[in-house]
Amino acid sequence: MTVQNPPAVKTSPVSRYGLLWTLARFREAGISIFILILVVAVTLRAPSFLTVDNFSDILLNISILAIVALAQTMVILSHGIDLSVSSMIGLVAMIVAFVVKQNPEMPVLLAVLLGMALGSVLGTFNGLIITFGKVPPIIATLGTLSIYRGLVFYYSQGTWINSFELPTSFKLLSKGTPLGLPNMVIIAIVVAVIVYYFLNYTRTGRDIYAVGSNPDAAQFSGIRQQRITFLVYLISGLLCGLAAVLWASRFESAQTNTALGFELQSVAASVVGGVSISGGVGTVPGVLLGALLLGIIQNSLTLIRISPFWQLAAQGLLILIAVISDKWILSRVERTKQ
Amino acid sequence: MSEHILDLKNISKSFSGVEVLHEVSFGLRPGEVHALLGENGAGKSTLVKVITGVHQPDKGEIHLNDAPVHFSDARESRRAGIAAIYQELTLFPDLDVAENIFVGRQPLTFGGRVDWRKLYAEAGKLLNSLGVKLDLKQKARTLSIAEQQMVEIARAFSINARILIMDEPTSSLTLNEVADLFRLVRRLRADGTAIIFISHRLEELFELADRVTVLRDGSYVGTRLMKDITRDDLIRMMVGRTITNLFPKQDVRAGDVVLRVEHLTRAGSFHDVNFDLRRGEILGLAGLVGAGRTNVARAIFGVEPATGGRIQVEGREVAITSPQQAIELGLAYVPEDRQLHGLIPSMPITPNISLPILHQYARIGWLQDKSERKSAYDAARQMEVRANNIWQLARELSGGNQQKVVLAKWLSTNPRILILDEPTRGIDVGTKAAVHGLMSKLAAEGMAILMISSELPEILGMSDRVIVMREGLVTGEFSRAEATQEKIISAATQNVTIGSAQ
Numbered sequence: 001m002t003v004q005n006p007p008a009v010k011t012s013p014v015s016r017y018g019l020l021w022t023l024a025r026f027r028e029a030g031i032s033i034f035i036l037i038l039v040v041a042v043t044l045r046a047p048s049f050l051t052v053d054n055f056s057d058i059l060l061n062i063s064i065l066a067i068v069a070l071a072q073t074m075v076i077l078s079h080g081i082d083l084s085v086s087s088m089i090g091l092v093a094m095i096v097a098f099v100v101k102q103n104p105e106m107p108v109l110l111a112v113l114l115g116m117a118l119g120s121v122l123g124t125f126n127g128l129i130i131t132f133g134k135v136p137p138i139i140a141t142l143g144t145l146s147i148y149r150g151l152v153f154y155y156s157q158g159t160w161i162n163s164f165e166l167p168t169s170f171k172l173l174s175k176g177t178p179l180g181l182p183n184m185v186i187i188a189i190v191v192a193v194i195v196y197y198f199l200n201y202t203r204t205g206r207d208i209y210a211v212g213s214n215p216d217a218a219q220f221s222g223i224r225q226q227r228i229t230f231l232v233y234l235i236s237g238l239l240c241g242l243a244a245v246l247w248a249s250r251f252e253s254a255q256t257n258t259a260l261g262f263e264l265q266s267v268a269a270s271v272v273g274g275v276s277i278s279g280g281v282g283t284v285p286g287v288l289l290g291a292l293l294l295g296i297i298q299n300s301l302t303l304i305r306i307s308p309f310w311q312l313a314a315q316g317l318l319i320l321i322a323v324i325s326d327k328w329i330l331s332r333v334e335r336t337k338q
Numbered sequence: 339m340s341e342h343i344l345d346l347k348n349i350s351k352s353f354s355g356v357e358v359l360h361e362v363s364f365g366l367r368p369g370e371v372h373a374l375l376g377e378n379g380a381g382k383s384t385l386v387k388v389i390t391g392v393h394q395p396d397k398g399e400i401h402l403n404d405a406p407v408h409f410s411d412a413r414e415s416r417r418a419g420i421a422a423i424y425q426e427l428t429l430f431p432d433l434d435v436a437e438n439i440f441v442g443r444q445p446l447t448f449g450g451r452v453d454w455r456k457l458y459a460e461a462g463k464l465l466n467s468l469g470v471k472l473d474l475k476q477k478a479r480t481l482s483i484a485e486q487q488m489v490e491i492a493r494a495f496s497i498n499a500r501i502l503i504m505d506e507p508t509s510s511l512t513l514n515e516v517a518d519l520f521r522l523v524r525r526l527r528a529d530g531t532a533i534i535f536i537s538h539r540l541e542e543l544f545e546l547a548d549r550v551t552v553l554r555d556g557s558y559v560g561t562r563l564m565k566d567i568t569r570d571d572l573i574r575m576m577v578g579r580t581i582t583n584l585f586p587k588q589d590v591r592a593g594d595v596v597l598r599v600e601h602l603t604r605a606g607s608f609h610d611v612n613f614d615l616r617r618g619e620i621l622g623l624a625g626l627v628g629a630g631r632t633n634v635a636r637a638i639f640g641v642e643p644a645t646g647g648r649i650q651v652e653g654r655e656v657a658i659t660s661p662q663q664a665i666e667l668g669l670a671y672v673p674e675d676r677q678l679h680g681l682i683p684s685m686p687i688t689p690n691i692s693l694p695i696l697h698q699y700a701r702i703g704w705l706q707d708k709s710e711r712k713s714a715y716d717a718a719r720q721m722e723v724r725a726n727n728i729w730q731l732a733r734e735l736s737g738g739n740q741q742k743v744v745l746a747k748w749l750s751t752n753p754r755i756l757i758l759d760e761p762t763r764g765i766d767v768g769t770k771a772a773v774h775g776l777m778s779k780l781a782a783e784g785m786a787i788l789m790i791s792s793e794l795p796e797i798l799g800m801s802d803r804v805i806v807m808r809e810g811l812v813t814g815e816f817s818r819a820e821a822t823q824e825k826i827i828s829a830a831t832q833n834v835t836i837g838s839a840q
Contacts, residue, residue, distance in 0.1 A: 197451075200452070201451040201452045201454075202450075202451065202452060203442070203443075203444055203446070203452060205452075206433075206437065206441065206444060206452065207441075207442065209430070209432060209433060210430045210433060210441050210442070212432075213430040213431055213432040213433060214428065214429065214430045214431060216428065217428035217429060217430055218430075219392065219411075219412065220390075220392065220412050220422070220424060220428040221412065221428065221441050221442045222411065222412045222413030222414075222416050222442050223413075223441070223442045224411075224413070276432075280430070280431070280432035280433075281432050
């Protein structure tokens, strides 16, 4: 099968199939097509879906998910997984909100930096358990998922921080629109650009793909695998810290159950966006589309008045259909290429 | 000043209490090809990994240019100019050809970002200079083994290594590719590169190497000039005894036809393949890598079913569409790539052997542990698998022993038709003789064997009949008496005039 065709025989699909197939060759083709179909279908049922207002609403809703999904993606690319993201967000959101409440005059930027610093500490802890403690990532982060959530309860003693306790400047951090778009959307875009550059144009970024693609070979190639592994959990913590501050600002509160279950959403966005759960494969545009798809599904289910009792199940069903159709389209494209 | 660029002095290394290397010394001169020879498990691969810093020696010293060095990982040894091409290929399946060559040291722009344009340009230049034609943007996952190896070699050449270690580089290359490789090696040697060359094909070593160092059971046996030593002496040094017959083929009267293949075709792989296989017969399937031999085997075994033609098993016409069906019909297939298709590396020996016959040990769905263990033990002992115990993980075994486990696994199904794909690729002389002995014995007991092999001595030594394939077509058929090296090579490389495979 692999031995048969020498590469010289390959002709370029571009010349053979034209523009459409050139587009279809992109890894993101499947999910893009699915999103288009979904948009058309929902718009037919509920015309208010395809409006600027509704779409900026969707963008606002998925900004945090996009940031966390990008963090999750880097971890998955390296052949790991970070289940503790939701608890890191919960813990950092609680601490930052508390500090801001005590110091209302504090510059907002300082709160952001504080959140990222705290997140880095939590991520460092994950990384140490996995690299030095030699604990498989899924177990290690399952443990810290509980530990960090437990610390939220301990730190807050079960109380909430409410909207009236937070200064306006902090609340505007996420929702203000000095640049036309809400700050939060801009922050997510900036993060995406940085991650894209990092993964595609730095050696460290390429090392993440290499480690995830073949961990043994990475060792022989002189890549410091442990360092890469540690780094992705550190970055994951850092981005979750950023997401936590945005979360507290957007929902104007910090609760003990902040971001509960978000780890699964972040994994879903990555995988729907074409990230291989076994590492080594995945792109930033794909993950952004994955987050967008999840946002559109959530938004549209309400718009087309699916009963709230059904929404969660419908959400899961649509995610599965998306992944399956993506696989199907991809295999068709592969076959055409041969 | 010693004449050596690299000197290993009394290196010892143990893994979990088992001494794999014992006081091994080894000297390498610049501008020589130094063969490292020994049976599987003799410690060659471990020695290589000690040199490259993947493992650290427990005892002993490594001197590079007369200065003691200590490598704590592969990165450090590479910086010192030591490159290695390992036996298990170490490519990144999800990265493309060009990036695989430069992984970990991609060219950077002035600003410190990866310079993709330069990376592709340099990779292209490098492959050109090696005379290798590959699509730079093809993912390594989709390359053939031979192609992957070329990428590995390009990667090693790209760091301008002064010491190049090649662990079985030729085991999956075609004759032409081997010739190309040797040309390159000789060029590097002329430039002063020191080359450590590991191969089980003694003919190759006599052709290429200047000196040879032999290891046995982790100990140093000796170093000789290649021109001063005979083949028999080398084998004696390796195994500590004389192997009288590498191809112990018994004469067997072939019986009834058990497998008949007529006009078998799979679009894009092979076309109009016809042959009969009889009881007690070993049918050799020769040809170059990529000639479609493996595809024929896979089609017969139902992995990639044929798109045309007929298969008869014991006179009955069958349509084999899955391996399960093939197993039920009495077929067994020992694949070419043991790691990928033949073994589950993370499982112990026992379940690996009993995998195809698990249902025999299951009573109402429950596994009968005791009988499974017993039959696995018997099969492993019959094959003389060298392991600590039958619960040792398959991936911890040496290549030759892995091959024995794969054979034991398929023999436990009691097949009537056995398909062997490169049965002795990459295994040592001693194990090779054992595998050949077993094949001969099985055939004498009435088993029909289809043997795919790229090694001509094996084809000539073991086959009752030989068919040769080229580019998906059968281009020759010879009886044992007719078959010669020249005839087979000519059939394997002739220009096909009867029409081409699609």
